[in-house]
Amino acid sequence: xxSCPYPELDxxxxxxxxxxxxxxxxxxxxxxxxxxxxxFSNAVDSTLRxxxxxxxxxxxxxxxxxxxxxxxxxEWRSVVARTAEFAHLDESDADLLREIENLLLEALMxxxxxxxxxxxxxxxxxxxxxxxxxRRYFWRKPAFSLAMEIAHLRPHHSYLDPYAVxxxxxxxxxxxxxxxIWPHAFGPPAYAVLPYVLIHECICHVPARQDRVDNGSTFAxxxxxxxxxxxxxxxxxRIDSRxxxxxxxxxxxxxxxxxxxxxxxxxSRRVGRRRASQLVNWISGHDPGLGESRSVAKKAVVKLALTxxxxxxxxxxxxxxxxxxxxxxxxxxxERLRAWVDGQLDPADLLQCTxx
Ligand SMILES: [Zn+2]
Numbered sequence: 001x002x003s004c005p006y007p008e009l010d011x012x013x014x015x016x017x018x019x020x021x022x023x024x025x026x027x028x029x030x031x032x033x034x035x036x037x038x039x040f041s042n043a044v045d046s047t048l049r050x051x052x053x054x055x056x057x058x059x060x061x062x063x064x065x066x067x068x069x070x071x072x073x074x075e076w077r078s079v080v081a082r083t084a085e086f087a088h089l090d091e092s093d094a095d096l097l098r099e100i101e102n103l104l105l106e107a108l109m110x111x112x113x114x115x116x117x118x119x120x121x122x123x124x125x126x127x128x129x130x131x132x133x134x135r136r137y138f139w140r141k142p143a144f145s146l147a148m149e150i151a152h153l154r155p156h157h158s159y160l161d162p163y164a165v166x167x168x169x170x171x172x173x174x175x176x177x178x179x180x181i182w183p184h185a186f187g188p189p190a191y192a193v194l195p196y197v198l199i200h201e202c203i204c205h206v207p208a209r210q211d212r213v214d215n216g217s218t219f220a221x222x223x224x225x226x227x228x229x230x231x232x233x234x235x236x237x238r239i240d241s242r243x244x245x246x247x248x249x250x251x252x253x254x255x256x257x258x259x260x261x262x263x264x265x266x267x268s269r270r271v272g273r274r275r276a277s278q279l280v281n282w283i284s285g286h287d288p289g290l291g292e293s294r295s296v297a298k299k300a301v302v303k304l305a306l307t308x309x310x311x312x313x314x315x316x317x318x319x320x321x322x323x324x325x326x327x328x329x330x331x332x333x334x335e336r337l338r339a340w341v342d343g344q345l346d347p348a349d350l351l352q353c354t355x356x
Pocket of ligand 1 (some may be wrong): 200204205220223
């Protein structure tokens with residue numbers, strides 16, 4: 001790996017992000033414990049902060065990407081080893097740091113020592129799985145790109161929001177999913193939530209067929225995000241089983257940030273997700289056959305979401321459909337939903353009974 005494959009990203013920033021990602025990848029089985037202990041141990045906190053400084057330094061002075069990454073791994077391993085020997089360090093923290101040192105050593109001593117690109121590897125898996133899901137609907141294979149943000153996406157973030165990462169999908173002329181990272185704060189939590197961030201893009205936005213992009217859309221950002229979370233639950237272990245436990249915890253925390261009632265920007269996501277859940281409950285309550293199992297009703301709503309997402313229709317119409325689910329479908333929509341549940345109505349035709 002010699003140079004940055006992403007045209008919009010500065011080479012130094014690329015080396016910096018890649019060096020951190022390689023460290024997180026190498027120690028991912030203990031990454032959650034390491035991050036947790038930063039709140040309780042100044043020594044552990046300082047160790048993780050030094051990783052940022054080391055990645056900053058080597059990405060500046062070392063122009064070769066591979067050498068910058070390996071130098072970061074090696075130098076930080078020395079820091080971890082020294083900290084583990086601190087006289088007053090809690091014994092369990094010392095054990096944790098020794099384990100991490102060993103994981104770093106394994107990565108550096110591997111017979112096929114190589115710099116990995118965990119961001120791209122995660123994307124390839126997510127894209128392939130999404131393609132399998134959407135194959136019978138509409139799918140176009142997206143490209144992957146990486147860019148940097150110059151500050152946190154949410155300017156008034158607190159320590160509860162270390163998720164300095166976002167993504168966007170462009171579709172013209174070809175579908176491209178761009179991951180956007182604020183390098184300064186690219187730490188373990190931001191790394192852990194990447195699978196979910198990419199699943200959201202691939203399920204909600206890559207195959208979307210509508211007239212516009214709108215972050216305030218209850219359908220695109222909420223109803224579809226509910227479906228994305230369904231697939232995230234199915235795929236998490238397949239994407240990276242060793243990172244999965246940490247991802248699970250941090251995605252739950254990220255969802256709190258993204259859908260929290262105190263976050264006014266989160267309204268569309270919060271409301272759209274709730275409407276999908278309301279539809280599951282409505283099916284469960286109105287169709288004893290399908291609703292016997294809540295999981296069967298859930299699968300039906302997931303399929304509906306995929307169909308509506310790939311139905312060419314104005315986004316306003318799709319948003320209006322979502323709004324009509326609250327608190328329960330009106331009698332006309334209810335009839336049509338029952339016909340859809342019974343297989344008598346094409347799901348795309350459900351949009352026809354809405355008038356935006
Ligand atoms: Zn989105």
